[in-house]
Amino acid sequence: MGIPLPTVPGSSSLPRLARSRRWLATLTLLASLAAGCGGGQAVASRTAAPPKTSSTAHATGTTPSSNASATPTSYCDAQDTTIPGAAAYLTGGPQPSNLTAVQQAWLQMQSSMVPACSEIVPDPPAVQTKNLTNGELSDAGLQTWVTEDEEFWSLMEWGQQHGQAAFMQYLLAGGSNNAVPFVQAGGKIVDTPACEYLENVDAVSVTGEQMSDLTGTRESNPGVAYVGSSVGPCSSTWTAASGSVSVNPVASGDAVWEVDITNVESGAALGQYLIYEASWVQGGDATADALIQQVQSTG
Numbered sequence: 001m002g003i004p005l006p007t008v009p010g011s012s013s014l015p016r017l018a019r020s021r022r023w024l025a026t027l028t029l030l031a032s033l034a035a036g037c038g039g040g041q042a043v044a045s046r047t048a049a050p051p052k053t054s055s056t057a058h059a060t061g062t063t064p065s066s067n068a069s070a071t072p073t074s075y076c077d078a079q080d081t082t083i084p085g086a087a088a089y090l091t092g093g094p095q096p097s098n099l100t101a102v103q104q105a106w107l108q109m110q111s112s113m114v115p116a117c118s119e120i121v122p123d124p125p126a127v128q129t130k131n132l133t134n135g136e137l138s139d140a141g142l143q144t145w146v147t148e149d150e151e152f153w154s155l156m157e158w159g160q161q162h163g164q165a166a167f168m169q170y171l172l173a174g175g176s177n178n179a180v181p182f183v184q185a186g187g188k189i190v191d192t193p194a195c196e197y198l199e200n201v202d203a204v205s206v207t208g209e210q211m212s213d214l215t216g217t218r219e220s221n222p223g224v225a226y227v228g229s230s231v232g233p234c235s236s237t238w239t240a241a242s243g244s245v246s247v248n249p250v251a252s253g254d255a256v257w258e259v260d261i262t263n264v265e266s267g268a269a270l271g272q273y274l275i276y277e278a279s280w281v282q283g284g285d286a287t288a289d290a291l292i293q294q295v296q297s298t299g
Contacts, residue, residue, distance in 0.1 A: 075105055075269045076117040080162065086112035090166045105268035110166035111159075119158045122150035124197035132298065133205045137224045142203045145226060145262070145274075152274040153196050160189040173263070173275045186241030194234035195250060198258075201228040202295045213287040214261055215278045226262070227295040229255040256281065259288035 083103045085096030090112055099107065106114045127150075131142050152171065156179075159168040165184035169176055179189055203224055212220040232250030239245050250256060261278040280288035 073117050075102055075114075076120060077102070077114045078118075079116045080119070081114045083107050083112055083114060101268075109267060109269055110170040111164055111269075112166070113162060113164065115155075115158050115162075120151075120154050122147075122154045122197070123193065124150045125194060125199055127198060128200045130202040130295075130298065132295070133203050133224055136205050137203050142201070145203070146198075146201055148264070148272070148274040149201075149226075149260075149262075150197055151270075152276075155270075155273075157191060157196050159183070163188075171273075171275065173265075173277070175276075182238065182240070188239045189236060190239075191236045192234040194232065195230055195236050196234075197230065198228035199231045200255075201226055202298070203227075204291055204294060206291070210287050210291075211261070214259065214280065214285065219261075219277065223261070225291060226260045227257070227291050228260065229257045231255045257292045258282070259285075259291050 081103075083096065083099065083106060085093070086103075086107050089095055089107070090110060096103075096107065102114055127146050129142055129146060131137060131139050155171060156168060158164070159171070160179050160183050163183060163186070165180050168183065169180050172180070183189065203226055206214070206223055206225045208220045208222045210225075211223055214225065230250070232254045233252040235247055235249040237245060237247050259280045260276065263275045263277050264272055265275050266272045282289060282292050
């Protein structure tokens with residue numbers, strides 16, 4: 001989506017609206033995403049957070065909406081289940097003992113709950129994709145990235161609705177965004193699907209210099225960036241612990257553009273999953289804006 005995401009040390013912030021969707025992690029751009037993904041500036045949800053602040057197309061495809069989940073169902077439950085002692089542990093308390101393998105797997109990801117499988121199964125709109133990397137990334141790799149990105153945002157959406165700030169920060173590879181402290185303070189963020197997921201994704205090659213700029217000099221090797229947009233109508237609703245509500249809408253037909261750089265991690269709870277190295281929304285970085293313009297010029 002297109003909201004401001006988390007801010008990670010040594011990196012800029014990412015807005016995909018206000019979603020919890022963009023963070024900076026330690027990035028290694030993978031030309032082939034056999035199993036994951038990740039993003040410039042830290043951002044929050046894919047919808048705007050409460051105000052504070054030329055290659056030839058290699059291939060084109062459409063990923064249909066699907067309820068199929070890449071998440072192993074053996075590592076989620078039929079309903080949200082609290083992990084005994086996890087909340088205290090995540091705030092400096094003793095490590096819980098006698099946990100099940102499933103509980104231990106999710107606690108390792110800094111979650112105090114095992115989520116219901118139904119809540120973390122992606123249900124995105126159809127996605128239009130273009131591979132503009134001239135073969136550096138395979139078409140299958142691009143489709144894999146789309147799937148992993150949808151899983152990532154389903155996980156983030158669950159986290160921001162269930163007080164899982166530490167889990168969200170974990171997915172941001174230790175970085176943060178506007179959503180993390182908001183949820184940590186007792187807030188709740190709900191994005192409508194069009195603001196949660198991307199509707200268009202293009203893969204583009206980036207030079208070492210571009211990579212360095214996008215990641216705050218953390219990475220300097222050439223690689224692949226993902227340029228995408230979420231399209232309204234949609235909204236992101238931020239409800240503070242005090243009960244105050246801020247609704248951040250995206251009008252019908254309006255597109256929120258972002259550039260993401262990601263990495264793949266692996267763990268018992270999810271298998272291979274996406275981590276965001278950097279994510280920039282349009283207007284946040286000159287290099288990102290140039291990539292967005294490159295994609296827009298291809299039609």
